[in-house]
Amino acid sequence: DTGVSQNPRHKITKRGQNVTFRCDPISEHNRLYWYRQTLGQGPEFLTYFQNEAQLEKSRLLSDRFSAERPKGSFSTLEIQRTEQGDSAMYLCASSLEASTFGSGTRLTVV
Amino acid sequence: RKEVEQDPGPFNVPEGATVAFNCTYSNSASQSFFWYRQDCRKEPKLLMSVYSSGNEDGRFTAQLNRASQYISLLIRDSKLSDSATYLCVVRGYNKLIFGAGTRLAVHP
Numbered sequence: 001d002t003g004v005s006q007n008p009r010h011k012i013t014k015r016g017q018n019v020t021f022r023c024d025p026i027s028e029h030n031r032l033y034w035y036r037q038t039l040g041q042g043p044e045f046l047t048y049f050q051n052e053a054q055l056e057k058s059r060l061l062s063d064r065f066s067a068e069r070p071k072g073s074f075s076t077l078e079i080q081r082t083e084q085g086d087s088a089m090y091l092c093a094s095s096l097e098a099s100t101f102g103s104g105t106r107l108t109v110v
Numbered sequence: 111r112k113e114v115e116q117d118p119g120p121f122n123v124p125e126g127a128t129v130a131f132n133c134t135y136s137n138s139a140s141q142s143f144f145w146y147r148q149d150c151r152k153e154p155k156l157l158m159s160v161y162s163s164g165n166e167d168g169r170f171t172a173q174l175n176r177a178s179q180y181i182s183l184l185i186r187d188s189k190l191s192d193s194a195t196y197l198c199v200v201r202g203y204n205k206l207i208f209g210a211g212t213r214l215a216v217h218p
Contacts, residue, residue, distance in 0.1 A: 035208075041211075042114075042197050042210045043197075044208070045205045091154075100156070101153040103153050
């Protein structure tokens with residue numbers, strides 16, 4: 001385990017479908033973050049877990065978004081009833097102090 | 111006002127040039143500060159942490175002024191491989207807050 005792993009790397013979905021992304025953090029990191037990044041912008045914070053507890057959610061995370069981290073290990077981010085505005089790169093990061101990012105999942109909603 | 115603001119890019123510089131990026135942040139309670147580098151269509155990667163005393167890593171020097179809420183990054187002797195987007199990052203209580211990034215293009 002040399003880094004943060006995300007899959008899938010790319011996802012194309014039709015508007016209205018549900019999608020789920022997975023993140024496997026660095027094993028000794030207890031903090032896990034989800035971010036979203038669109039072209040020309042820095043990553044925007046979505047949510048944060050310390051171990052299995054979800055401690056903070058951004059107001060960007062509408063009711064259609066849900067994240068889980070069962071047992072404090074891997075995490076999933078689900079988007080229900082996708083909209084075109086959900087198209088973005090979804091980045092997962094884990095940390096002790098500075099964060100290490102996964103390669104991201106690029107979502108395209110058509 | 112954005113929580114972290116950076117110089118708008120792009121910066122186009124010749125190889126060997128010295129280039130400086132600036133960043134300001136709005137939350138005086140911010141705890142830690144970083145510069146990340148992001149290559150096109152890749153994830154952000156930590157370049158260096160930023161300390162109040164200033165710190166240097168090879169050709170890169172970072173400075174923090176807590177009183178002015180200002181962070182800087184200086185790159186000396188630019189290389190073609192330095193071409194990337196540089197993200198100024200501030201840690202709040204639970205999360206990292208990113209600036210929009212400044213694009214650097216180093217040309218021969």
